[in-house]
Amino acid sequence: MRDTVMDIENVDVWYGDKHAVLGVNMPVEEHGVTALIGASGCGKSTLLRSMNRMNDLIDGCRVEGSITFRGNDIYAEGTDVNEVRTRIGMIFQRPNPYPMSIRDNITYGPRIHGITKASELDEIVERTLRQAALWDEVKDRLKRSALGLSGGQQQRLCIARALAVNPDVILMDEPTSALDPIATAKIEDLVRDLKKDYTVVIVTHNMQQAKRISDHTGFMQLGEMMEFGETKQIFEDPHNETTSKYIQGIFG
Numbered sequence: 023m024r025d026t027v028m029d030i031e032n033v034d035v036w037y038g039d040k041h042a043v044l045g046v047n048m049p050v051e052e053h054g055v056t057a058l059i060g061a062s063g064c065g066k067s068t069l070l071r072s073m074n075r076m077n078d079l080i081d082g083c084r085v086e087g088s089i090t091f092r093g094n095d096i097y098a099e100g101t102d103v104n105e106v107r108t109r110i111g112m113i114f115q116r117p118n119p120y121p122m123s124i125r126d127n128i129t130y131g132p133r134i135h136g137i138t139k140a141s142e143l144d145e146i147v148e149r150t151l152r153q154a155a156l157w158d159e160v161k162d163r164l165k166r167s168a169l170g171l172s173g174g175q176q177q178r179l180c181i182a183r184a185l186a187v188n189p190d191v192i193l194m195d196e197p198t199s200a201l202d203p204i205a206t207a208k209i210e211d212l213v214r215d216l217k218k219d220y221t222v223v224i225v226t227h228n229m230q231q232a233k234r235i236s237d238h239t240g241f242m243q244l245g246e247m248m249e250f251g252e253t254k255q256i257f258e259d260p261h262n263e264t265t266s267k268y269i270q271g272i273f274g
């Protein structure tokens with residue numbers, strides 16, 4: 023096991039009275055891809071959103087337990103939530119580019135962080151679009167609207183936009199569920215590449231996807247982490263009977 027970049031310990035999440043995540047423990051390995059799988063409504067997205075305090079935006083949502091990022095409790099008093107969401111970026115199910123040019127989508131975050139020099143911004147635009155495997159497709163139309171891109175290109179742009187503010191961890195909530203198989207394969211290749219420089223946690227409904235791209239997998243059911251381990255072990259030798267049934271497609 024490499025270094026642990028995030029640690030989730032005894033985490034419970036409620037929406038009002040609804041107990042959505044129950045006593046979950048999970049380490050997140052640096053430069054790895056960690057997948058969260060499980061039937062609809064089992065709490066995968068809730069757990070993911072608690073990992074960069076996205077749940078703070080939902081009325082009545084309460085998180086208990088400890089979530090540390092590089093040893094610091096992200097829920098500790100005085101924590102800069104914007105800093106947490108910069109260091110731990112998020113990619114959503116539906117690509118959500120801003121209604122502005124491709125270039126401006128990428129430079130938006132760095133500008134907020136005080137970078138104004140055109141040459142520096144140009145460098146960030148090219149670097150992140152290359153990292154997101156989109157540069158060759160858009161380098162001649164950086165000033166055109168991002169909304170004119172295909173869904174798959176928009177999702178890669180959202181990944182480039184997340185990279186532009188130098189995150190450490192990238193959380194992805196079913197990033198390919200709105201995409202066709204070719205666009206999905208490109209994002210999967212990209213995720214495999216990204217782990218050289220970043221750490222990725224991905225929620226997926228697609229077990230084959232978890233198997234293809236992740237190093238560790240957590241299987242959740244009714245808010246509980248039923249089993250967590252190396253992806254190969256989870257899929258080839260699950261220790262828990264419920265995990266075994268789920269990956270065989272017996273239920274869920």
Ligand SMILES: Nc1ncnc2c1ncn2[C@@H]1O[C@H](COP(=O)(O)OP(=O)(O)OP(=O)(O)O)[C@@H](O)[C@H]1O
Binds near residue numbers: 040060064066
């Ligand atoms: N904003 C909310 N308010 C109240 N309950 C919620 C809210 N969001 C989710 N829930 C409930 O919390 C539980 C976990 O939902 P969550 O979306 O985390 O599951 P999931 O495993 O990601 O599901 P899916 O795969 O369908 O996205 C569900 O019972 C859901 O109905």
